[in-house]
Amino acid sequence: MDSLNFLVLYFCLLLVSSQITSSSVIKMKTSASSFGFDPTRVTQLSWTPRAFLYKRFLSDEECDHLINLAKGKLVKSMVVTDDDTGESVESEERTSSGMFLFKRQDDIVANVEARLAAWTFLPEENGESIQVLHYENGQKYEPHFDFYYDTKTLKNGGHRVATVLMYLSNVTKGGETVFPMWKGKLPQLKDDSWSECAKQGYAVKPKKGDALLFFDLHPNATTDETSLHGSCPVIEGEKWSATKWIHVRSYGKRQIGCVDMNESCEEWAKEGECEKNPNYMVGSDTNLGYCRKSCKAC
Ligand SMILES: *[C@@H]1O[C@H](CO)[C@@H](O)[C@H](O)[C@H]1NC(C)=O
Ligand SMILES: *[C@@H]1O[C@H](CO)[C@@H](O)[C@H](O)[C@H]1NC(C)=O
Numbered sequence: 561m562d563s564l565n566f567l568v569l570y571f572c573l574l575l576v577s578s579q580i581t582s583s584s585v586i587k588m589k590t591s592a593s594s595f596g597f598d599p600t601r602v603t604q605l606s607w608t609p610r611a612f613l614y615k616r617f618l619s620d621e622e623c624d625h626l627i628n629l630a631k632g633k634l635v636k637s638m639v640v641t642d643d644d645t646g647e648s649v650e651s652e653e654r655t656s657s658g659m660f661l662f663k664r665q666d667d668i669v670a671n672v673e674a675r676l677a678a679w680t681f682l683p684e685e686n687g688e689s690i691q692v693l694h695y696e697n698g699q700k701y702e703p704h705f706d707f708y709y710d711t712k713t714l715k716n717g718g719h720r721v722a723t724v725l726m727y728l729s730n731v732t733k734g735g736e737t738v739f740p741m742w743k744g745k746l747p748q749l750k751d752d753s754w755s756e757c758a759k760q761g762y763a764v765k766p767k768k769g770d771a772l773l774f775f776d777l778h779p780n781a782t783t784d785e786t787s788l789h790g791s792c793p794v795i796e797g798e799k800w801s802a803t804k805w806i807h808v809r810s811y812g813k814r815q816i817g818c819v820d821m822n823e824s825c826e827e828w829a830k831e832g833e834c835e836k837n838p839n840y841m842v843g844s845d846t847n848l849g850y851c852r853k854s855c856k857a858c
């Protein structure tokens with residue numbers, strides 16, 4: 561072997577071995593679930609409420625993708641207020657703007673949703689579709705609960721059991737998620753890099769790619785008052801986040817038989833969307849798509 565060949569071989573081996581060490585985290589290797597998660601990046605923040613932080617849950621590219629899907633489609637956020645009807649109204653308490661994506665809207669969204677299910681141990685079908693939120697200077701969401709009392713909303717999937725907040729951007733100052741009713745043994749020490757609002761309780765700084773999971777219900781399924789949380793006003797910069805609410809039961813319309821779930825399915829199928837966007841259109845055995853009839857998948 562001449563020295564050039566030797567060098568090429570040597571560098572190939574070096575490359576292979578460095579890849580082995582960098583990917584030595586626990587991953588589920590079965591084909592059904594290649595959506596592994598890395599437990600070394602998850603820390604428990606609190607037990608009252610039960611809250612966990614997953615560092616770098618989303619890649620920068622995934623964050624940017626979610627923002628781009630929402631850009632230009634944002635409307636002023638509403639809050640559910642009427643306890644009997646579950647009607648939404650515009651509010652002073654919540655000044656962000658946002659929009660809901662579709663479940664499994666594209667491959668990237670589908671992959672994020674599968675990873676959320678793997679991490680939270682809660683089935684994908686129990687989740688609402690992801691909501692992308694944008695907070696500009698001064699915009700906030702006053703502390704509130706994610707579980708609700710109105711009877712109409714409870715019929716669909718029951719209470720929200722858990723909330724995952726995914727931070728899609730860094731915020732220069734403010735925009736922390738705060739839990740004013742947090743009960744810890746020792747106070748969380750905060751220097752001047754935190755906003756005054758964040759000092760009301762336990763707080764989490766938004767960092768691009770990080771995901772915060774907290775439970776709205778106790779393990780015995782009663783509502784957890786310490787899950788009260790808010791989004792502090794953005795003081796400098798802007799905040800993008802994505803929320804996944806997960807219910808105790810399957811949420812959303814149930815599909816019975818061979819049906820289309822959207823009036824545009826036939827049209828989309830003609831345009832080749834069944835092949836281009838199979839996650840949304842066809843889905844899988846455990847997660848049926850929206851246009852199975854038009855895609856002749858049933
Ligand atoms: C966001 O902040 C983190 C940590 O402070 C930093 O590592 C990262 O590069 C920042 N990302 C962007 C896009 O500014
Ligand atoms: C449910 O669990 C919470 C927290 O552990 C506890 O405070 C509450 O009393 C329990 N409620 C019932 C009905 O068991």
Ligand SMILES: *[C@@H]1O[C@H](CO)[C@@H](O)[C@H](O)[C@H]1NC(C)=O
Pocket residue numbers: 821822823824
């Ligand atoms: C069908 O899809 C369109 C476009 O994505 C959406 O605006 C509409 O709300 C959907 N209709 C139903 C019934 O889900």
